[in-house]
Amino acid sequence: MDFEIIARTFDALEKISSRIALTNALVDLFKQTSKDEVKIVVYLIQGRLWPDWKGMPEIGVAEKLLIKAASIALNVKEEQINKIYKEVGDLGKAIEQIKASKDATAGTLTSFLGVQKKEKLSVKKIYESFVKIATAEGEGSRDIKLRVLAGLLKDAQPIEARFIVRFVEGRLRINIGDATVMDALSIAFTGTDANRPIIERAYNLRADLGDIAEILVKDGINALQNITPKVGIPIRPMLAERHNDPKVMLEKVGGKAYVEYKYDGERAQIHKSNDEITIFSRRLENITHQYPDVVEYSRKYIKANEAIVEGEIVAIDPDTRELRPFQILMTRKRKHDITKMMKEVPVSVFLFDAIYVDGKDLTNFPLPERRKYLESVIAQSDDMQIAQYKYIDNAEDLEKMFYEAISNGAEGVMIKSISEKSIYQAGNRGWLWIKYKRDYRSEMSDSVDLVVVGAFYGKGKRAGKLSTILVAGYDPDADVFRTVCKVGTGFTDEELDKMTEEFKGYIIDHKDPRVISEITPDVWLIPKKVVEVIGAELTLSPLHTCAKGEISKEAGLSIRFPRFINWRPDKGPEDATTCKELVEMYRMQLKQVEEEQNP
Numbered sequence: 001m002d003f004e005i006i007a008r009t010f011d012a013l014e015k016i017s018s019r020i021a022l023t024n025a026l027v028d029l030f031k032q033t034s035k036d037e038v039k040i041v042v043y044l045i046q047g048r049l050w051p052d053w054k055g056m057p058e059i060g061v062a063e064k065l066l067i068k069a070a071s072i073a074l075n076v077k078e079e080q081i082n083k084i085y086k087e088v089g090d091l092g093k094a095i096e097q098i099k100a101s102k103d104a105t106a107g108t109l110t111s112f113l114g115v116q117k118k119e120k121l122s123v124k125k126i127y128e129s130f131v132k133i134a135t136a137e138g139e140g141s142r143d144i145k146l147r148v149l150a151g152l153l154k155d156a157q158p159i160e161a162r163f164i165v166r167f168v169e170g171r172l173r174i175n176i177g178d179a180t181v182m183d184a185l186s187i188a189f190t191g192t193d194a195n196r197p198i199i200e201r202a203y204n205l206r207a208d209l210g211d212i213a214e215i216l217v218k219d220g221i222n223a224l225q226n227i228t229p230k231v232g233i234p235i236r237p238m239l240a241e242r243h244n245d246p247k248v249m250l251e252k253v254g255g256k257a258y259v260e261y262k263y264d265g266e267r268a269q270i271h272k273s274n275d276e277i278t279i280f281s282r283r284l285e286n287i288t289h290q291y292p293d294v295v296e297y298s299r300k301y302i303k304a305n306e307a308i309v310e311g312e313i314v315a316i317d318p319d320t321r322e323l324r325p326f327q328i329l330m331t332r333k334r335k336h337d338i339t340k341m342m343k344e345v346p347v348s349v350f351l352f353d354a355i356y357v358d359g360k361d362l363t364n365f366p367l368p369e370r371r372k373y374l375e376s377v378i379a380q381s382d383d384m385q386i387a388q389y390k391y392i393d394n395a396e397d398l399e400k401m402f403y404e405a406i407s408n409g410a411e412g413v414m415i416k417s418i419s420e421k422s423i424y425q426a427g428n429r430g431w432l433w434i435k436y437k438r439d440y441r442s443e444m445s446d447s448v449d450l451v452v453v454g455a456f457y458g459k460g461k462r463a464g465k466l467s468t469i470l471v472a473g474y475d476p477d478a479d480v481f482r483t484v485c486k487v488g489t490g491f492t493d494e495e496l497d498k499m500t501e502e503f504k505g506y507i508i509d510h511k512d513p514r515v516i517s518e519i520t521p522d523v524w525l526i527p528k529k530v531v532e533v534i535g536a537e538l539t540l541s542p543l544h545t546c547a548k549g550e551i552s553k554e555a556g557l558s559i560r561f562p563r564f565i566n567w568r569p570d571k572g573p574e575d576a577t578t579c580k581e582l583v584e585m586y587r588m589q590l591k592q593v594e595e596e597q598n599p
C-alpha cells in the first residue's frame, strides 16, 4: 500500500469531528490494507511502532535534527524552515509547505525535461525506515537518523512529509482511541460492528492491537473468539469498584466473599516461560529490570513451565517481615543502582490471581478455582506467597479484617466475589472485586510513650534475640495496661543486643494480671520499661485492646508502621500515655484521605 493513502486518511481524520465519520474513514483505510500490512497500519494509527510494553525504543526525534534533515532533503536553509515553522506553528505543516512550493518548481522542470517521476513511498518502506531511526544507537546513530530521515523527506509528497515529520516527532495530532480502531476493524473485516466485543475481549487478553488485527484478517473472527492469553503478551488488568459500607459490599457479591489484604505496593503481572520471566506493571509497562529479585523468586517459587500470575510487590522489613509503606518502595524505584537498592529495600510478592497455567486459560474460571490453581502452582515462602485472605460472610468479620489489614500495614481489603460468575474480567472494572479503603486517616504527628509488656524473638540474623516488643497504653480508671502495637523497627543492632540482656530481669512465665492483651508474645514481661514510639498514623485494630469499644466495637486503637525512638528511663509505667489520650489524639488528627495515585 502506498503511504499516500495513510497520509490522506490522516489528513481527513484531522478535519472530522464525529465519531461515526472517524470510524468510517478508518474502515475505508482498512479495506485498502493488505493482510501483511494491517499490523503496521494499526501501529501507525496508534502513533507508535510497537506496543509500549515491548520496552523497545520509541521514535521521538529532536526538532533540531528534523529541521536539519529537511534542510538537506529540500535544499533549503535551516533558518528558512525555522521562519516558516514560527509562522505556522507546526513543523509538519511548515515542511509540507516548503516541499509543495519546491515540488511545484521541480514539477515544471520535470515535465519540461520529460524525466520519469520517482517511485511512491510504500507503507512498508516508511515503517522500516521509522524502525531504523528508532533503533539506531551509539556512535554514528545521529548520522543514520539524519540520512534515513532526509531520504524519506526527499522522496515524500508534501502531504506525506507532514505526517512523517509529525510521526517521528512523536506528535501525530490525530487522536484516535483504541475503541474506534476496534469498531473499524470489526466493520471492515467482518462486515458488522456486532463482532466488536469479540475483538475487545481478545485485545484485553493480549494487549497488542496490531497483533489482534493481524489474527483477525489472517485467521478470521473465530480465531479471535478462541484466543487465549499468551505468555509474554500482557493482559489488561481486572479492576475493582470502590465502596465503603461493609454490608452493601457483601450484598453486591452475593453475601459471601474472599476478603484479601489490599497490599500497598506495585501491581505485578508475572509471566513465566521456563526460566524466562517478564513482569508487567498496572499500566502494562515492562518493569522486569526493576525487580531482579522478583525475577529470581518467580523462577524459584512458580512451579509451572508456563504461567501468568498476578500479585502485588511490597516493600518489607527484612528482619521482621512486616509490610512497609508504599513510599519506601518508591525510593527503590527512583534509584538507579538496583543491586544496592535491592538490599536496602527488599520486597516480597503477594500473589492474588492465576490467569494462565501450563496451557490452561483460567480467565473463565470462577475465583475459587483460579485460587486452587494458584495455590497448587506456588511454593510459598517469605519472598513469594499467596495474599492473605479469608472466607467471609458477615459485615462484622469484614470490618474486623479491614482494621486488621490496615494495622498490619495493608491499605485496606479487597472483597472478591466467589460466585460461579466470578471470572477474571480482563480490562474491566466491575463489582466482582470491590476495594475497601479508608475515607479518613489519623496522621500521627507526635510520639507517644508506651509500656513494654511482652516481646518476640526475631528471624534471620535476629534469630534467638528478642527483637520485637509488645507495648501498651495505661488505663488509669482500671489501673491496667492495654496493648497498642508491636514494635520491631527503629532499633540499632547495639540496642537489640542489649535488649535481650536487659529484658532477662523482667521475664515472667505468665501474663501480668494488670496487662489486658489478646496477643500472646513469646515472652511476657513485667510492665516496667517505657519506650517512646512514633508511627505513620493512629488506626484501629481488632488485635489490640487499648480503648476497644470507644471508637469501634470490634477494634482498639493501634499505631500503623510504629518505630522505636528511645527508651524513657525517666518514666514509670503509670506515666505512659493513657488510652484516653490516644483516643483524643486519634480524633484530633483525623483527616479525610485524598485519593492516592499508584504508579
Ligand code: ATP
Binding pocket: 239, 240, 260, 261, 262, 263, 264, 265, 266, 267, 268, 282, 312, 352, 387, 414, 435, 596, 597, 598
Ligand atoms: P484502579 O487500579 O482500581 O484503577 P488505583 O490504580 O487507584 O485504582 P487502587 O485504588 O489502589 O488502585 O486499587 C486497585 C489496586 O490494588 C490494584 O491494581 C492492585 O495493584 C492493588 N492490590 C493490592 N492488593 C490486591 C489484592 N489482594 N487483589 C487485587 N488488587 C490488589
